[in-house]
Amino acid sequence: MDLPLLLSIDQGTTSSRAALFDAGGRCLHSCTAPLTCHYPADGWVEQQPEAIWQSQLQALAQLEQALSADQRRAVAACGIANQRETTVLWRRGGAEPLGPAIVWQDGRTAAICADWKRAGLESEIRARTGLLADPYFSASKIVWLLQAVPAAAAAAADGSLCFGTVDSWLLQRLTAGARHATEFSNASRTLLMDLERLQWDPELAAALGVPLEALPELLPSRAAFGSIAAGLPFAGVPITAMLGDQQAATLGQxxxxxxxxxxxxxxxxxxxxxxxxxxxxxxxxxxxxxxxxxxxxxxxxxxxxxxxxxxxxxxxxxxxxxxxxxxxxxxxxxxxxxxxxxxxxxxxxxxxxxxxxxxxxxxxxxxxxxxxxxxxxxxxxxxxxxxxxxxxxxxxxxxxxxxxxxxxxxxxxxxxxxxxxxxxxxxxxxxxxRADLESTSRGVALLAGVQAGVVESLEAWQNDHPSGEPRRFxxxxxxxxxxxxxxxxxxxxxxxxxxxxxxx
Missing domain, CATH: 3.30.420.40 (ATPase, nucleotide binding domain)
Known part of the structure; x- marks a missing residue:
């Protein structure tokens, strides 16, 4: 075991994972908790934001309990990977969600996207964001929640609304409300970030009907995102990386x-x-x-x-x-x-x-x-x-x-x-x-380790196959x-x- 150790949070669509890696890229422990999706209508896919948090909290608690005291003390940094476009709204300074989490698969906002296309916004969306006017992405989900949930609309009106993809929602809970932030890979999946300038796009947000002040602070994927709050598993561990799950898997591979x-x-x-x-x-x-x-x-x-x-x-x-x-x-x-x-x-x-x-x-x-x-x-x-x-x-x-x-x-x-x-x-x-199929956890642990100075570079784990050599088809x-x-x-x-x- 190469010390210090790295904590990986991998919050996915149907489960939440917490894993521990050593500095050489070996997965020492991994715990998983299930997460339920709800399908209230054809094409609709929802989760409860609190259930997302409780599922991830359960996985973290199980992992911490599985470790020795020395291992717990050796955890130097944490990285968060997440299901991406899934959208959560809440009120600033609180932890009560405003409506359901609308999952990335959800298609209920097709009519909103069709309105954007009729208004001639498709070409501007493509040019600025690299994406399409499609229900897959977060912006139309925000607009739907503002229309369907009166409390969300009220929060937008008084300036207290917070939007987040799942990384932001977990960060808010892990830091006990101290941070409302995201990073570039997740932001690039919202229809709201300029892909070249790597900034929120005020003109596009206004055109789509999304209040700019509700968006999280935008940081690089490697950054100081805060520390896990007292009373939670792994309290005090700094969060040094966040990344969308598919990008994390790309790094992990x-x-x-x-x-x-x-x-x-x-x-x-x-x-x-x-x-x-x-x-x-x-x-x-x-x-x-x-x-x-x-x-x-x-x-x-x-x-x-x-x-x-x-x-x-x-x-x-x-x-x-x-x-x-x-x-x-x-x-x-x-x-x-x-x-x-x-x-x-x-x-x-x-x-x-x-x-x-x-x-x-x-x-x-x-x-x-x-x-x-x-x-x-x-x-x-x-x-x-x-x-x-x-x-x-x-x-x-x-x-x-x-x-x-x-x-x-x-x-x-x-x-x-x-x-x-x-x-x-x-x-x-x-x-x-690879012999180890969980590349997402590995990728965000690697990124967190580089930011924390635990791992020398992104290339450090590239040719390492601690679970066995890959198989080719x-x-x-x-x-x-x-x-x-x-x-x-x-x-x-x-x-x-x-x-x-x-x-x-």
Whole structure:
């Protein structure tokens, strides 16, 4: 064990994790607590802000209890990674949320985004933020809450309203209200930050109807964010880094050079490619975003493709259909048949992101015959995730003008060998999987360690594989067969689009 130690907070869509890393990048302990999503209407996804906090607090408390006294004393710094665009409002100086947390997957704000497009704001949003006028991002969620929650509107009127993505909400609770802040990677997912100037954009905020004074202080990803308050687990530990979960996973996978890419198969699947100091823009629905910033505010940018449902599809097989008892059984069930029998599953449960950006799309299972059984459905589910991500890979290669040499894979669903082999076959790219799938926790621990002076540089852990050497999945389809498979996939996706018609 290399001292001192680093605490990692990884607050995700369906669980909260707390992990402890040593200075050499080895994960010593990890504890997880579940978190529930609520679906009050079609396309709506909510969480309770207090439940988010209690879930993370539970994970932290379990971790602290698992450590020796010497280990607790050796914790030198903490980093926070978080589910990104999820939106929380509260009143300044308090901890009482004003309405539910609207989760990043939520599509209820499609009508607000449609109004922005009709008003001619789409091109300005794209130019200033690198994003699109879509319900995925935080700004429309803020506007919806201001319209639907009278207490939020009242707080905005008297200047006491606070907005935060989940990093800000956790920071507010961890510091007992002492800090209302965020950092550049999370801010770049709100539709409210100028991507080039790395500042909140007052003109854009006014045009979208978001009160500028409600936004958190904007800091680099490495900064002094405060310390964990007395009475909480790990009290007194300084918080030295915050980062959106997909950016943290990119760091954790060691994608430090332009052109290096990873895909995280969590609740959704997110392809992120490092583009260095250059903002790469796409006309094909990819997003330009901040990867991370150093302590002086110098950014590393990324290009991103977003699939809203990946691991959630496996959860549906488990909880919705009862085809498996545990998520880790999906690979064995899918492998129990030779092929999917022509079945295809489009994972558009809460709409489609890149490249369609269609909140009205819905999931589609097509090709069912009398011979279709649970194994074919499981196989089609994994292949559907891989085929959707293959589209993201293709668009990224077109935007960059060069093929991806290798794709790093992480996230819970990446444990399924069949998924990653299908990914290699569908995209024609070698897929690399670390023995440790939790790259998000590792990445933000690394960033916190560099800021605290515990780790020498971001490169220090790049070639370190304390849990074992990575496994590689090589493409096995010939190009003609791959093209035919992809054409059928494109046909299936077209049938899933605009299922609920125009947003109203």
């Amino acid at each position: 060691g994608c430090l050079l332009p052109g290096e890419a990873k895909c995280t198969y969590g609740t959704g699947a997110f392809l992120v490619i490092n583009t260095g100091s250059v903002i790469r823009r796409s006309d094909a629905g990819l997003l330009s975003t901040v990867g991370w910033c150093d302590a002086d505010g110098r950014p590393t940018y990324c290009l991103e493709g977003s699939l809203f449902n990946a691991g959630s599809v496996i959860q549906w097989l488990r909880d919705g259909l009862g085809l498996i008892e545990r998520s880790d059984q999906v690979d064995g069930l899918a492998r129990s048949c030779d092929d999917s029998g022509g079945l295809m599953l489009v994972p558009a449960f809460t709409g489609l992101g890149t490249p369609h950006w269609d909140p009205g799309a819905r999931g589609l299972l097509i090709g069912i015959t009398r011979d279709t059984g649970p194994a074919q459905i499981a196989r089609a589910a994994l292949e559907g995730i891989a085929l959707a991500v293959a589209t993201l890979v293709e668009l990224a290669e077109e935007a960059l003008g060069t093929p991806l040499g290798e794709l790093a894979a992480d996230g819970g669903a990446a444990a399924a060998d069949l998924l990653l082999q299908a990914q290699a076959d569908a995209s024609g790219v070698t897929v690399r999987r 090589e493409p096995s389809l010939d190009p003609g067969e791959r093209q035919r498979w992809r054409r059928r996939w494109t046909s299936a996706v077209k049938r899933s689009l605009h299922w609920h018609g125009e947003a109203t």
